[in-house]
Every structure is written in structure tokens, then in C-alpha cells.
Amino acid sequence: MIASVAVRGERILENVEGGAMGPCNHEWSICNVxxxxxxxEGCFECGARLSFFSAEPVPPIDKYREGRHYWAYLxxxxxxxxxxxxxxxxxxxxxxxxxxxxLSECTDRDCQVGALVHQxxxxxxxxxxxxxxxxxxxxKCVSSxxxxxxxxxFRAKLAPVGRKVTIVPCKLCNSIxxxxxxxxxxxxxxxxx
Numbered sequence: 001m002i003a004s005v006a007v008r009g010e011r012i013l014e015n016v017e018g019g020a021m022g023p024c025n026h027e028w029s030i031c032n033v034x035x036x037x038x039x040x041e042g043c044f045e046c047g048a049r050l051s052f053f054s055a056e057p058v059p060p061i062d063k064y065r066e067g068r069h070y071w072a073y074l075x076x077x078x079x080x081x082x083x084x085x086x087x088x089x090x091x092x093x094x095x096x097x098x099x100x101x102x103l104s105e106c107t108d109r110d111c112q113v114g115a116l117v118h119q120x121x122x123x124x125x126x127x128x129x130x131x132x133x134x135x136x137x138x139x140k141c142v143s144s145x146x147x148x149x150x151x152x153x154f155r156a157k158l159a160p161v162g163r164k165v166t167i168v169p170c171k172l173c174n175s176i177x178x179x180x181x182x183x184x185x186x187x188x189x190x191x192x193x
Contacts, residue, residue, distance in 0.1 A: 028153040
């Protein structure tokens with residue numbers, strides 16, 4: 001069971017036993033591991049940002065126009081994508097809508113993520129799950145099922161060492177472009193076979 005988290009009276013995680021993912025006491029493991037790059041692009045016309053995962057040996061750095069957007073390469077880093085599989089029920093949570101995790105260092109109490117960081121104790125961490133289009137023009141972000149499974153997975157791994165982790169979708173940030181944090185990255189991941 002994952003307790004829901006409230007910021008300023010608003011529930012931001014609907015993670016209760018028997019919730020959206022059913023009554024199974026999930027035992028998550030990582031599956032479908034893919035090595036590659038997190039690539040970020042920006043539109044200098046409107047300020048929108050998007051990111052994508054690339055399994056190519058070298059990350060693409062193309063400039064192109066798409067509708068009213070003029071997309072340009074902003075940067076990339078090596079990363080790994082994965083899904084989660086339950087050992088108990090064999091259910092799989094597809095995490096294709098998660099492009100990365102960022103350890104939040106937000107201090108803005110007017111931001112839901114910053115307020116949550118402020119509420120946490122010294123042994124607690126808040127991670128922001130980054131979706132492909134952090135500008136959220138369609139309102140889509142990381143699925144609630146994905147957020148729930150990620151919270152269950154990381155809490156099970158870190159509880160024995162006395163750490164608490166809360167993962168929230170990036171749509172809770174006031175402005176992901178101004179949000180302070182450290183993305184989980186690694187060097188040499190694309191060399192692992």
C-alpha cells in the first residue's frame with residue numbers, strides 16, 4: 001500500500017491498496033531494459049520543450065520545422081529506459097511515457113513539487129518523472145499507473161535503508177524549465193550490451 005500525498009490539501013497521488021492497479025501486493029522488478037540517449041529539443045519560437053528516447057549509437061541533433069514549431073537540439077545524455085514487471089501477478093507496467101527521473105531540489109513553495117519537497121523529512125527524496133512533452137499542450141503526462149508502480153518499486157528498494165522516495169509527474173511543476181533538480185544519468189550505459 002502507498003499512502004497518498006497531499007500538498008495544500010490536494011491529493012497528488014492516488015495510490016491506495018486495491019486502487020487502479022488491483023489488489024495484488026506487487027513485487028516489481030525491472031524488465032525490457034533499453035540503453036540509449038535522452039534527447040531534449042526546444043522551439044525558439046514559442047519556448048516549448050520536448051524530449052525523446054533514442055537508441056541510436058549517436059544522439060540525433062537535427063533542426064527541423066513542424067507546424068508552427070522550429071525545433072532545435074538542446075542537449076542529450078546517456079540513459080536507460082525500462083518497464084516494471086510484477087513477480088507476483090506477472091503484470092507489466094509500460095513506462096514508455098517516462099523519459100527520465102529528476103531529483104527535485106525545488107524550493108518554490110508555490111510549486112506543488114516545491115511544497116512537497118519542503119514537507120519531506122531529511123531521509124526523504126522527491127523525484128519528478130519527466131514525460132516526453134514537458135510543456136503539456138495536450139495535458140498528457142506520465143500515467144498514474146506508471147507513477148504508482150515507480151513509487152512502489154523504489155520504496156520497496158529503499159525502505160530497508162531507511163530512505164523514503166516519492167515520485168510525482170512533471171505536470172506538478174510550476175515550470176519544468178525553471179525547476180531545480182538533478183536528472184538521473186549515467187556515462188557508459190550505451191556501451192553495456
